[in-house]
Amino acid sequence: MDYRERFLEIYNTCIHREGSDKLLEYLLSKSSDYFTAPASTRFHGAYEGGLVEHSLNVYECLKDYLARERVHSVYRLDYDEESIAIVALLHDLCKINCYKAGTRNVKDENGIWQSVPTYEYDDRLPYGHGEKSVYIITGFMKLTREEAFAIRYHMGFSGVEDKRNVGDAFEQFPLSFALNTADMEATYFLEGKKK
Structure with a gap:
């Protein structure tokens, strides 16, 4: 099963x-490149x-995090399958139609310049990161407050937000912390730079 099929299976x-x-x-339409877009320009x-x-990957990491005994017994986090799928699968809708194929020059192992394919970031709806994803989603369906905050603050302290707001969101809406943890795990441990 490819990624598109797996996404559709979970979503449906x-x-x-x-x-x-x-x-x-919308995600399946010609107006969206969700299923072909990269996740970043070079990372x-x-x-x-x-x-x-x-x-x-974020979906699987989030499910694993939320399944931990300590998360249930000590943190008392319990979310339904719909909320988990929504925040994980849709947290980066802000990246739809933002990456354009291009090239850049890099030196090869012999010091000779070579043109290599890359992506350039060109956001035609510069509304921020998490907040843009919330904006796109709520144009189609309602989010719970907890879901909206989780998506909004999924970048955690690595984003450009006021750090006080991030901490407050994590404390008041623990799904924000859980999604951030899953996003960082997927980004740094499962994916990383493509070699």
Whole structure:
């Protein structure tokens, strides 16, 4: 099963909220490059299909984190399958239609300049990162407050947000911390730079 098929299987099994069908129509349409877009320009998932692969990795990492005994017994975190799927699969919708294929020059092992393929970031809707994903999703379906904060602050302290707000969001909406943990695990341990 490829990444697109896996995404569709999870989405269709777990997400049934009013408007979710319209959001999926958009993701599958010619107006969206969600299934072919990279996840970044040069770092994790910097290749065709990297965005959907990253979203699936975050989904698996989030499910694993939330399944930990300590998370249930001590932190008392308990979320339904729909919320988990929504925040993990859709947290980076802000990256749709932002990456354009290009080239850059780099020296090879012999010191000779070579043109290599790369991606350039060209955001035509510069609304921020997490907040842009929330904006796109809520154009189709409602999010719970906890889901909206999780997506908004999924970058955690590595984002450009006021650090006080990040800490407050993590404390008040623990799904924010869980999603950030899953996103960082997927980014740095499962993906990293493509060699």
